[in-house]
Amino acid sequence: MDAADERGFREFVSARSPALMGLAYLLTGGDQHAAEDLVxxxxxKAVTRWAxxxxxxxxxxxxxxxxxVSTWRLAWRRHETSVAEPPERVAGDHTSRIDLRLTLRQALSRLTARQRAVLVLRYFEDLPEDEIARIMGCSVGTVRSTAHRSLARLRTLARELTPTQEELTR
Amino acid sequence: MNEETLLRETLRDWSEQARVPADLADRALRRRRRRRWLPALAAVVTAAAVVTGALVLPGTFRQKPAPAVDATVTAVASPPPSDIQVDTDNNPPKTFIAAGRVAVSAYSTLSWDPTDRGTEVLRYHWSLYNPVTGRYEQADWSWVQVARGLRFAAVMEGDLPADRVGILDMTTRQVVRWVGVEQGAGSAYWSPDGTRLLVTTYAGPPNETRWLDKKHTSFQPEPSDRTGFAVVDASTGQITFRPVLANSSDPLGMGNFGRDFLWSEDGTLIYEFLSSEPGKAFYDLQGNPRPDPSDGMILNQEAGVSPNGKLIADRGQPPGPQTVVKDRATGKVVGVQPMLRLLAWADDEHLIALGCAGSCQNEFNAALVLVSLDGKEVVQLSTYRENTNDPDSWQPQLTLR
Structure with missing residues (x-):
């Protein structure tokens, strides 16, 4: 990498760091340190072939x-499966919007990396299904079925994690 | 609002929680330069692993084996956020409280539980911040100490002294390493750089006390069960125990109460409180007595010295409430605040303090506040606790984030 390339690389990082960190933060389920490592x-890797x-x-x-997705698959398998099942809870009638979002965050963090990645690509990056398929190296059909299953899992987790009214007012 | 909109909003809000390190480009460029050495380095690491018997830990630990709880590295590389987050609705707090470089990482309440020996033992009840939900959650741990960076916490389970100390990943809520403490662990404090733990060891329950009245105002000193201290390298789990006689520096003694060892400000020495002047006794990490390193500097507020090293928090003039900040070099007062205590520096111009309610008719009716050096700007961070002296009242643990 020559001086001009390095300058271009630095400018790119300076301009796009917030977007890249935001995305990495979501992909890692809200883990700041893992997100920094990922970015x-x-x-x-990009530096080595920048030109x-x-x-x-x-x-x-x-x-x-x-x-x-591959890091999760290989090294974090134990982490993925060792999260204790949350206790059964009944959804509160007056759950606020903020509480809902916090609950959703918690549920998102409990999805597998692949499930979360599909939802992030679809609903955060707003990418069309064929682009998601290209990035993830699978068919459009697989993207659809993964997104469907991810949303279903998210709903289940969110329902389980929703605090009861008693807990909300405690 | 439909599910899709809610999901989009949640993802957008959540992504904005990410802190953006200022030196990402430098890190990437350094990493590329280091890659050239990787094959040779890998061989060395493999050989070392065979000799020592490598432990399997989650990726975050393995990737940076040097400072175990690499919160230190990140705390330096990634500037802490300057935002203010408050919870002035809930007592105790439910959602994250933070200002500048400091956060309430956990809080505790206390109870005194009677024993069959006519004494009482102190028990902590903890609520610990969950970075995923942004909320505090009740925890069963009998000891919690969060490391700077809010990534890991030292924890113990069951009655103290405990036979092991755990390093808990705050995000996954999983213990990533247990360190056995055969001498019995009564407390564990992170070194200022977040790489080591100072464990005070006890042969019996720490803080076991024979109170002489129901209000717990006077007690009969009991012989201390403290046996020494151990320093744990958080990255390797290596533990080194040093025996220290409980009453070696304090023959009159504080009994068995408050005998934990604590780190000196720069993490090179440790100290314990004494019941009489000079108030503290210092030791090196081998347990040898050392002179007080503060060089006459008066540290009577938890906040101590400002991040830039130029200012120092001090108590103000009675009757108060009043605190002051002084120039460390000249001793000149640079700011006066109407506060009960200065607890931590949020940045070089603001402190987290305990502020009184109203005109301060009751000094124990107090809230966490953010106060400027001149005392004129005050932002309330928590609810007012009716009686901060009450064991049932929550006590914040302030940690650098």
Missing amino acids: QTSLA RIDDPEAYVKRTMYHQQ
């Missing part, structure tokens, strides 16, 4: 998805 690793990359942001984001 850092993906940027380091040949047409769309740096798309490249870094794609690397982040792959990295996160």
Whole structure:
């Protein structure tokens, strides 16, 4: 990487860091440190082929998805399966919007990396299904079924995690 | 609002919680340069793992083996947020309280539980911040100490002294490492850099006390069960125990009450409180007595020295409530605040303090507030606790984030 490339790389990182960190934060289920690691690793990969990359942001984001899903698959398997099942709860009638969002965050953090990635690509990045399929390296049908299953799992978790009215007012 | 909109809003809000490190480009470039050494390094690491018997830990620990709880690295590399988050609706708080570089990472209430020996033992009841939900959650741990960066906490379970100390991942709520303490752990404090734990060891319940009245105002000193201290390297779990006689520096003694060892400000020494002047006794990490490193500096407020090292918090003039901030070099007062106590520096110009309600008719009716150096700007962070002296009242644990 020559001086001009390095300057271009620094400008890109400076301009796009908030977006990349926001995305990494979601992909890692709200883990600041893991998100920093993810962005850092993906940027380091981009550095090695900077001169040949047409769309740096798309490249870094794609690397982040792959990295996160494969990291989860290999090393975090135990973490993924060891989360204790939340107790059964009855949904409160007056759950506020803020509470709902907090509950949703908690539910999102309990999805698998792949399930969460599909929802992030679809509802945060607003990507069409064929683009999601290209990034994730699967068919459009698989994207649809994964998104469907992810939403269903999210609903179940959210229902289980919704505090009762008694808990909300305690 | 439909499900899709709610999901979109949640994702957008949540993504905005991410802090953006200022040096991401530098990190990536450094990492690329380091990659050239990876094959050789990998061979060395593999050999070391065979010799020592590597432990399997989650990726975050394995990736940066040097400072275990690499909150330190991140705390330096990633500037702490400057935002203010308050919960002035709930007592005790339900949602995250933070200002500048400091957060309420956990809070506790106390109870004194009677024993069959006519004494009482102190028990903590903890609520711990969950970074995923942004809320405080009740925890069964008998000891909680959150490391700077709010990523890990030292925890103990069951009656104290405990036979092991755990390092809890605050996000996953899983203990990622247990460290056995055969001498019995009564307390565990993180070093200022978040890499080591100082564990005070006890042969019997720490703080076991024979109170002489129901209001717990006077007690009969009991012989201390403290046996020494241990320093734990959080990255490796290696523990080094040093015996220290309980009454070696304090022959009159504080009995068995409040005998925990604590870190000195820079983490090079440890100290214990004494019942008489000079008030503290310092030791090195081998347990040898050392002189007080503060060099005559008066540290009577928890906030201590400002982040830039130039200012120091001090008590004000009676009758109060009043606190002051002084120039550390000249001793000149640079600001006066109408506060009960200065607890921590949020940045070089603001402190987290205990502020009185109204005209301060009752000094124990107090709330956490953010106050400027000149005392004119005050932001309430928590509800007012009716009696901060009541064991049932929650006590915040303030941690650098």
